[in-house]
Amino acid sequence: MADLALENDVDERSAELETRPADGAMDRSIPSLDGRCDVLPDQPLPALSTASAQAFAAVDRRDPSQKLYALIPDPQLPFRLNAIRHARDLGDVAVVKPSQWGSIDWPQSGRRETLLVFQRPSGEPLMPSIDDQIRPLKVPDITQNLMKPMAALLSVLADQRLAHRNIRPTNLFRAGIGEPVIAGEFYSAPPGFNQPSLFEPIERAMCPPAGRGAGEVTDDLFALGVTALFLALGRNPVANLDDKTLLTLRAEMGSYAAYTAQGKPPGDLAPVIRSLMHDDAQDRWTVEDLIRWADVGVANQAKPMTMVRSDRGFEFAEGHHHTRRQLALAFSRNWNAARPVVLTDAVERWAERSLKDRDLAQQLIECRHSTESGPRMISDDLLLARTITTLDPDGPLQFRGMNAMPDGLGALAALAAADTDIAATFTEMISSQLVEFWIEKQTVAGLLASTGKGDAAKILTYLGKPGPGFGIERCVYELNKGMACQSPRFTNVNAVNIRELMAALDAGAKKGESQLDRHVAAFLGARYSGSIDAELGEYAGAQSGEDALLAQLRIFASVQLKHGPSELPNLASVVLGHLDILLSPYRNVALRKRLRRVAEQVAPTGKLPELLGVISNRKTLNADKKGFDRARRHYRALGRQINSQRDSRERTGERALVVGRAAAAYVSGGVGATVVMMVLLAGIT
Amino acid sequence: MAKKKNKPVAKRARRSRGGLPLLMLGFSAVAIGLLVVAAPALILLFVGMAPTAVAIFIDREPEKHAAISVAILNFAGLSPYLADFILGAATFSQAIALVSNVFVLVVIYGAAAAGWVLVLLLPPVSAIVLGVVTDGRIETLRKEQKQLIEDWGEGVAGR
Structure with a gap:
């Protein structure tokens, strides 16, 4: 029903467009959206541009005093149509909202582009770039002007079943010191697509931008925690680490420990940031916890991370891996090397003897066996994928180098549709029912699992039909409403x-x-x-x-x-x-x-x-068919009659003899009778 | 089944009867009548109807149309002389004189010959007429087929 409403909404917009004057009708030199809003291609706004969308100055014709900017998203990416539709329901919260949107003939690309027009946020971003240094924000400033407005925003977003997924210092703005922060746009790209991986929870950070998934507010809370850490320190504490190294560290010691190893936040903010950056989404602070802390200054701290470490590390890929997640990450990164390893019982033995986790060892053994819901044959790739999922059930789906959260299958399908290699891996991952296996391994049946299950079922249905209208292309449009x-x-x-x-x-x-x-x-x-x-x-x-x-x-x-x-x-x-x-x-x-x-x-x-x-017309067609059948039967009957006449023609001599002689008899009869009558009459007279 | 079996037999019986038995019956009636009223005329009848006897013998068709044709005209040729015998007082000597007259025989046998002429002439004429009629029918049927093709396309002819 939601999709239907969405499509109707879009159609209404389109119908509206048809009734309006053509774009640029008023001034052909300046591109205009619906004749109401001019976009200035010669005035780009790099500070407001994102990795997937270019920003330009825009002017509302009816009210030129409004400070607007327009974003032109990457046409190959689905923008967040659902979020745009719900933006009007968000009320007065600290986030940039689209004032207009539609399609426009864009001179720079020479094609029609989607255009999103926003009120320009007052002030500059809190950090010009992630690696810049700024004056550290004070704890009260962070509490009052960052945490409070963001908590209110996330609460409203949660009510709308949305997540921002773009909360970071470079996308938060404020007019000046002491002013409340306003969150920048999050509509122009798939959720989390433009978010640097260090602002993503570890399981989503393991995925490429397209596979990070729609996410939930809990992911925004993690990003808010990282943002608060950056602002409190006035810098990126892990700027010297590349994404891969940082991810390894996060898997080994936990995100908070990895981020704060080179810079501790102020003492009274540290527990808040640690609670927000908890790697286990179940134990992470909720919006209510954050609001309570921001309002009253008190909230229960999140439980400390409990990471089971083995005494003896699992030797693989020139490293010793002491935690389940570490080993899963190493397997995922070294797929070909890991495949023969999982064929042996080395991982089970390590789980049982070093991790002292008999249950995990049993689960790893069961990975080899087909279940009712799984495929009949477990390929080596699938066994490895299942092993990784069993080792790190909170992690993403990981299959032959393709990582994606179950709610990110839509964006991944879009990538797969454009690349045959990715498409093959994607198809194999879905058809091997890895998503179902991943769901089986979840201890809590959350929104993520239900979304993933629904999406996987859809994908499986459409991939099973290879004809036009189905296949991977159908998955793309089914799962990406803004594509x-x-x-x-x-x-x-x-x-x-x-x-x-x-x-x-x-x-x-x-x-x-x-x-x-x-x-x-x-x-x-x-x-x-x-x-x-x-x-x-x-x-x-x-x-x-x-x-x-x-x-x-x-x-x-x-x-x-x-x-x-x-x-x-x-x-x-x-x-x-x-x-x-x-x-x-x-x-x-x-x-x-x-x-x-x-x-x-x-x-x-x-x-x-x-x-x-x-x-x-079925009725006409049926009548025509019946008529044709009748005509054909009649034609055949005529043919038979013609043949019969031809036979008769060939036997004319025979028939003529009989008929001629009979005629002779009749003629004779007539003549004879006449003569006899005349003789009799003559004799009588 | 019984009915089906009987049908051809009945058909054959009907066909084989033809008009000859009727003719023979008439001939016999005339002969008996003559025997009663004018016995000398029988000589004339037997001599005059000789071509008919030959025709009956020659005609192998079950319907005996040729024989009928010859018989009727033969009798028509004989009838003026026979009428004289019946209506007048005829004697055996007159009958013998009459059958000895070549002219009389030519008339009677000529009439019989006319019957043969009809038997020989009408089959070719019939052949021509039947041929024309059959060709006409075939042409009409073909036109009807052509119209069907025009109305429904070549598919109607199974092509």
């Missing part, structure tokens, strides 16, 4: 909703070209409110060009009926070009001519459902 259609034919169009894509399809419709490529079909299938899977299946399974054309028309007609636009004259014209093929199921020549005439009358109106009604 523009990635069809190579429409790269310049940036169609985010079904209506825009249909308009683009109509504009680019050419005779002789299939209008439905895999991306277009998948996009329509995913964005259609309802289901057109039957029509897509018909298209995928079409045995002939005629069937494919008809199925294509059915899809477009269904989409137009439900989503518009009301007129698609070019597509209708293309259909007209194929009328001979489309009307070929009709056998009656006169009927075909009549249907052609009607279709030619309907096509200029651009109403595909009506055109479909003319071309493919």
Whole structure:
């Protein structure tokens, strides 16, 4: 239902756009969104740009005094449509909210781009860059101006089932010292995509940006803890460490210990930061804990990290690994080397003898066995993936170098759709039911598990159908609501909703070209409110060009009926070009001519459902079929009669003899009777 | 089954009867009548109807159309002389004189020959007529087929 509402919302926007003057109609030299907001390409704003979106100054035509900026997100990434939709419900909280959004013809790229317009946050970011040094913030300042507004923001976001996933010093702004902090935008890229990994909880930091997942407010709390640490120290305490080394340290000693090894926060802030940076999300502070601390100054500290360390480290990849997570990370990073190791019982023995964890050893043994929910055959790769998941059940899904959180499968699918190697690994990971195994290993059934389970089920369904409208492309659009259609034919169009894509399809419709490529079909299938899977299946399974054309028309007609636009004259014209093929199921020549005439009358109106009604009418088709069957039987009967007449013609001589002699008898009879009568009459008279 | 078996037998019986038995019956009736009212006329009848006897013998068709044709015209040729015998007072000597008259025989046998002419002439004429009729029917049927192809396309012909 949420998706349907979302799509309707987008369609409304699109319908609204259609009724407005064309972009730039007022001043063609300056790109304009809906004729209301001008965007200035010659005034980039690097401070507000992100890794995946460029920022430019923007001016509201009705109120030029407003300080606006516009972001143009990377068209290959899904932006957070759901978050944009919910932004208006967030109320008066400390976060930048989009004032307008839509598509715009962008001169710099020469294509249509998605544009998000925001109120420009007052002031500068708290840190110009992550590695810059600033004057450390005082604890009361952090409490009052950072923690309080952020706690309120996260509370509201949690109510909307959203997470910011972009909280860091470079995306927090304030007008001046003593002023409350406002969080920057989080709409232009997938959750966590632009977040440096050091602001991510360890399990999400193990993933590439695309696989970090939607996340929850608890992830924002971790980022807030790291941010508070940075601001309290006035610098990045781990600036000298690269991401890989930092991750290794975090896995070995815990995030808080790793971050504070080279700089301790002030004493009264340390427990707060430690509670926020707890590596176990279950033990991490909640928003309520943070609010209580910010308001009253008192809250229960999070339990200290308990990390079971083995006496004897597991020797692997030139290192000694003492914790489960450390070993899991090492296996994941050295996949090929780890594969033969898990085939032996070395890890089980280490778990039992060094970690003294018999239960873990038993679980590792069970990894080798297929369960009811798993695949029949456990490949070496899957065994390693299962072993890693068993060692680190809080960690991401890890399969042959591909790491992703279960709620990050959507963004990962988007990457996979563009790269065949990633697609193969992604498909194998999903089809081997690793997500289900990961869920089995969770001690708490949270939102993450349910999201992952739902997404994996969807992916498995669509990957199982290879035809257009399904497959990996369908997964991309099903799991990324803000993803523009990635069809190579429409790269310049940036169609985010079904209506825009249909308009683009109509504009680019050419005779002789299939209008439905895999991306277009998948996009329509995913964005259609309802289901057109039957029509897509018909298209995928079409045995002939005629069937494919008809199925294509059915899809477009269904989409137009439900989503518009009301007129698609070019597509209708293309259909007209194929009328001979489309009307070929009709056998009656006169009927075909009549249907052609009607279709030619309907096509200029651009109403595909009506055109479909003319071309493919089941009742007419049945009547035509019956008529044809009757005509064929009649034709055969006539053939038999002709043959019979031919036979008769060949036997004319025989028949003529019989008939001629009979005729002779009759003629004789007539003549004879006449003569006898005349004789008798003459004799009597 | 029994009915089916009986049908062809009945058909054959009906076909084999033809018009000859009726003719023979009529002939016999005429002969008996003549025996009663004008016995000398029987000589004329037997001599005059000789071509018919030959025709009956020659005609191997079950319907005996040729024989019928010859018989009727043969009798028509004979009828004026026979009428004179029946209506007048005929004697055996008159009957013998009449059958000895070549002219009379030419008339009677000529009439029989006319019957043969009809038997020989009408089959070729019938052949021509039947051929024309059959060709006409075939043409009509073909036109109907062509119309079906025009209405429904080549597919209707199974092509």
